[in-house]
Amino acid sequence: MNLTTGETRATLGSAEVARLKEAGALIEDPRRERPRYFDGRFLAARDLIRDQQYILTREADLGQAAxxxxxxxxxxxxxxxxxxxxxxxxxxxxxxxxxxxxxxxxxxxxxxxxxxxxxxxxxxxxxxxxxxxxxxxxxxxxxxxxxxxxxxxxxxxxxxxxxxxxxxxxxxxxxxxxxxxxxxxxxxxxxxxxxxxxxxxxxxxxxxxxxxxxxxxxxxxxxxxxxxxxxxxxxxxxxxxxxxxxDLPGLGYAPRALRLAHLVQHQVHLADLLLASGGRGFAAHENFPLLPSAGPIPAGMIDSGDFTQRYFPPEMAVDFSIIPEDELPALVEEALSLPPIDLEAPSATLESTSILLLAPIPRNEWRAVSSRLTTRTRTLRPAAINLVATRKPLEILQQLRIPRLPLPIDSSDPANAEWARLAALPDLWFVRRRNLAYRDDLAGEAIRLAGRETLDTISSDSPRLTALGLDVASNRVFERATPRAALEVQSLLASPRFAESPSLTAAALGELGRAETLDQAAVLRVAADLSAPGVGDGLIRLERARPDTVPSTTALTAIADGGDWRSADSAAATVRTAELSRMAGTVLRPQPLSPAEPAVTPTLTTPTPTPTPTPTPTPTPTPTPTLTTRPSASKPAGATRAAAAAAPAADSPTAGEKAATTPSGKRRKGTPAASTSEATGKAGGSRK
Incomplete structure (x- = not known):
């Protein structure tokens, strides 16, 4: 590489330069001229200045490229x-x-x-x-x-x-x-x-x-x-x-940096306005001629009494919905590709603009909040409807009839109470919606199946809970739970986080046992509480402090019976690693893991029916399954199964013996022990 000419630069002769200039194929840059040094040349200050200007020009061009x-x-x-x-x-x-x-x-x-x-x-x-x-x-x-x-x-x-x-x-x-x-x-x-x-x-x-x-x-x-x-x-x-x-090249309304700066500027401007007004809300057009396509709104802009909004112009269609808080950034990023909202636009433009207000919900509370709402979206009416200056002739004629008062909102409805709670949250966001006919829901519909309102169909005697000594606590929970609540309890205990941690399982049973009414909403509240960030991390650290041991049944029973596990959990989450082993011995009282006993897997098993041998050639009717009650705790399940296996099957026909009844239930004629013909395979004589 030649340091004076560069690696990829070619030096042209005077004849070639003249030919290229005549053809118009040589383009000169008057800003990039530098002195040519050779022996015997007198140097002047202007030569060195030109050299410095050449370097500064190249640096500026490189800076513009980035x-x-x-x-x-x-x-x-x-x-x-x-x-x-x-x-x-x-x-x-x-x-x-x-x-x-x-x-x-x-x-x-x-x-x-x-x-x-x-x-x-x-x-x-x-x-x-x-x-x-x-x-x-x-x-x-x-x-x-x-x-x-x-x-x-x-x-x-x-x-x-x-x-x-x-x-x-x-x-x-x-x-x-x-x-x-x-x-x-x-x-x-x-x-x-x-x-x-x-x-x-x-x-x-x-x-x-x-x-x-x-x-x-x-x-x-x-x-x-x-x-x-x-x-x-x-x-x-x-x-x-x-x-x-x-984002060059791009097809957006404006560069992404400009759209993101608009969002940040709107947040800072809104915070300054609320600080100056003492947190009192206002209409958006009072201070913002132009809104970004997504952003926060002041608190208290939704009236929970009649579910009206007073932040956006009345011409706009505004809906209210919920969203997991970890999905809000992705939705805001998608909304930033839309143009900003011009609040000074004509009414026809505002009428074709749709806004969606969102209440961010923590991920661990999503199921609990969704179960209390009948729908995921609620339409908000403007607080100042039918403005006189913007009424159309048809609207004026429609107002000549006797006005009807809007129906009051039923405050006793749990869904309305939940919507009112969400409307009072201080961190509501708005996003601009596309005027595009597309569906964002799944292909299908949730259908609730009707069944027997009993707990007999729900198995609570999991082998894992029995091995941990938590069968009494689980039976106590399942006896009080409704059928839907019992299914939620099974889903909670079978989740990987609880299935791998005996102490968290005991804590969940203890929290469920303290609930006054154990319905589906109560179970979802407990699940949201135990799934919150940081909850249970200390107990998991205590279990991992001694990997060759397991928590004792005495400690787990104490936690399931209402013991104060939260203090130990918060303390173990921040304690030093050197003190974990000592703290685990005090809280969990671990016992050695017996190598002869197989590890208990956190899975819910169902009994597999034993196949009934079918006599040849006449098919044996399959006995109708009957719903049996669960054996009591005083009689082990293993002894019951052993007794059932040792009892003789009196009603089952032996090989070569004809059944006493037909598949339809009628008694057969003849002796019950009729011999079978080896030639025809038919029992007891020929048919005439």
Missing amino acids: GSGVASGLDVERGSAGDRVNVAAGHGVTPAGELVLLTRAIELRLADIPRAEQLSARFGLGKVPQLSLRNRSGLFVLALRPVEYTDNPIGSYPTSITGQRSVEDGDVVEATAIVLVPWQDDGAADAFNARRGRAAAAIFAGDGARGLSANVLPLAMLALANNVVVWVDEAMVRRELGADRA
Whole structure:
């Protein structure tokens, strides 16, 4: 590799250059010219300056190829006083490809920051002189701009015989200047919150931060009232490095970085408004001309008395639903591909916009909440319906009849009570829905099967529970449980987390035993409680502290009978590993695992019926199965099976003997012990 020409560059001769220029196939870049050095050439300052400019131009081109934005740091927040802001250390790249760097965090006094056009005439960031720095008010963009200056003077020798020596700056120092760029919003005299919403609409509905020079890196937008900071909004103009190149080419409404910044800016703006108003809600159009396609809403926007909403315009169709909280980010990511919601659009546009309000539910509570709701979606009516200014002629004619009062909501309905609880949650989100006819449900429908309302069909004497000494506690739970609750208990105990942990099984039986009414809802509440993050981790650590032992039946019975296992669980979750073994001996009182006994597998087994031998050639009728009661605990199941095997089968015919009754149940004629003909295989004579 030749370090002077590069690996892939070819040197052209003068004749070939002339031929290519004549054909128009040679394109020159006047910005990329560097001096050619050779022995015997006199060097001048302009030659070295051209060499430096060539390197700077190439660096800027490479910076533009990677995109612009903040690489790290450079966070902006309020300072120690009202006229001060703090800027963290970091670096980034301007849209022009220049590097900007802050080596340390600084606190700025805004009155000491000169305006961009007053700092240097070369900046060119403003055309009209602004007001004095002492009473600066309005919206401004805090930005970084790369600059350079000369320093470190040295002696200069004369270039002629009659010349004199002088002193010149010997170094060119690159630096970063902090500038305030005025945001052109026509100098509106409205409240700063309203101007903040209009600035966000202009940025996120248009082409980004318009009006800013490509030579500056914007960090945040500030609202100043006589040099006092009113609010700081980073997400309004700040973009991360390379975000504008992440989704190119794309088919979205706007680049993903712009859509994500709109969501973050909306969250910060909403939090500031709620902090200023003391948490009191408001209609969205009062402060947001433009909403992102997904975002949070203030608390209390849904009236649980009549299930009306007062956040979105009445023309919009708004539904209320639930979603697992770990699936909410994926749904928000999908909704960000849709255009933002323009609240100042005509009524016809708002009528074709659908909104879905979502209540995030923890994953461990999903089944319990779903069981209390009859449907997964509920329609919300607007609080101000039939606005006079937006009524259509047909609606006016329909109002001439006697008005009907809406039916009151039945507060005693468990589903309505659950919807009211969900509506009062403080972290509700909205997403824009597609106007597309597609189904998001499964192909099928859940059908409830009717059966006998008895517990005889549910087996609670699992061999695993008997081996753990928890058969008495499980019988006590199954005797009180309804059929559906018993099925939920079986599903809970058979889950891998509980099947592999005897102590968690005992804890579950103890919690179920303390329930006043053991129905399906109570079992789901216990399952949600025990499946919450962190619950039971300490007990599992205690079991794993001694892998060659198992918890004693005495300790498990104490937990199942209502012992305080939560204190031991929380303590074992944070205790050091060296103390786990001692703590396990106190809580679980482990006993050695007998090598002769097979390991108990956490599976629910069902008895396999023994096949009845069929006599030849006449088929033997299969006996009708009868529902038998479970043997008592005083009589072992093994002895019962042994006695049944030893008892003679008096009603079963032997080989070569004809059954006493026909398959239809009628008694046969003749002797019961008729001989069988070996030639014909028929019993007792011939048929005439």
